[in-house]
Amino acid sequence: MNDQPAASFQLLPGAAESPVILHVPHSSRAIPADVRRGIMLDDPALERELDHITDSHTAEIAAGAASASVRTPWRFVNQLSRLVVDPERFPDEREELLAVGMGAVYSRTTHREKLRPADYDGQSLIARYFHPYSEAMTEAVANRLEAVGRAVIIDVHSYPTEQLPYELHGDGPRPPVCLGTDGFHTPSDLLAHAEKTFAGFGGTGINSPFSGGYVPLKYYGVDPRVSALMVEVRRDVYMREPGGPAGHGLDALAAALAELVDAVSAP
Template sequence: MSDLQQPFTLIPGAAGSPVLLHVPHGSRRVPHHVRQGITLDDPALERELDHITDAHTAELAAAAAALAPVAPWRFVNNLSRLVVDPERFPDEREEMLAVGMGAVYTRTTHREQLRPPEDDPSPLLEAYFHPYADAMTEAVEARIAAAGRAVVIDVHSYPTAPLPYELHGTGPRPPVCLGIDPFHTPPGLLAAAKAAFGDRFGHDGIAHDTPFAGTYVPLRHYGSDRRVTALMIEIRRDTYMTEPGGPAGPGLEMLAGALAELVRSVSSR
């Protein structure tokens, strides 16, 4: 089975690197059997994928890994988040359930029906969500075993204008949003990100937890293991691509340099 057929891929970096670049939302792929449970017609699904996909983030992570002096490891989701969203909680703790966008989405970015709300999400959770979570947990634990720590850098993008599904879309939308966790994002990691991206965008171009907040940590480590640090990088899409869903532009190379500098900084600490 090729990497493109696998639900996710772990791409090795340097043996001693603590850094794991996580790319959960960069794919448009929806397997045929999953597509059959989606109520949108084909053109509407393509439009939804334009809005919901963090386009070119896998390419961004790959370019940064090639530039970094110590290559990070990369964990890349090869399926669209319309299959399952691996960064949601699989239960009622997730506030995005309020807009039909928990672990298995029932609504689109424009709050239209994606799946019948009465559909049982369990088959998709068992087939995709839980194996993904287990593999990410193993990848993090492998970095701890190799380097004594794991640094998860979550690579995302977001649209210039807010979409109807956003629960916190009225706040500032800076070129770079840094999502933090009070337990897993130490001041040094946040400062390193501000320095790396601030060199490109200036101090006013960087903010944290607006319009999106938090970052991904496997549940096994969440809130209990300080060897796991984490930060979410959210890039506003007009800085590097044509919206929605269009080609990447020259900004992608600049962003790859910033991300590589962040990887270099945290790898050497």
């Protein structure tokens, strides 16, 4: 958990004509040693927290989908744990997330226990990890727009079967596959393709327990050429919770995601 990868994120090239970027922000458990020193949990407690907070095996799902797609999608994969920084938050995150310690730099765990000291200054982590990640993702989208005239960002996430205390809106439906949408960036055909693709896993739901989709701020709410959808898979569909090995459901999910990629990649 303390081994830092060579880079904090990785852009894996896809087909030149593909508009799709599979975004995998929460799959890693890696925490650099110097960042670990700012975390208050002992090693066993931190391992348990990583079991709960990590979207385990989602990078494998995205990789399987990329291998099976007719037009290989691009993949943007976070190489560090979201306990370092959460690249899908913003430094000025809305108050309700800050209230539970889940801004860009977490101060609380999934069970609302102390993760970092109350006076911890996360600005160095934001400068070191958050901004470079955001800039690189913005550039990746810009490259797709330049190459093919559009970009389709598909977030690959997972969520626990049982609601965790940190979830702000976790008391609603928890379908096998939750599709997070954005009113501006999720076109109806993208959502329809996703609903059809993932229907075989026992049903899909929309925006419960999680909603929205990741779009770099440069394009958010202003550029309709950038589409976004969040795919949240309930973990019992493909793995043993919490933090356990993947099961046969992983290959089926990768195949379904590949089908979605191909559906939205067509000219």
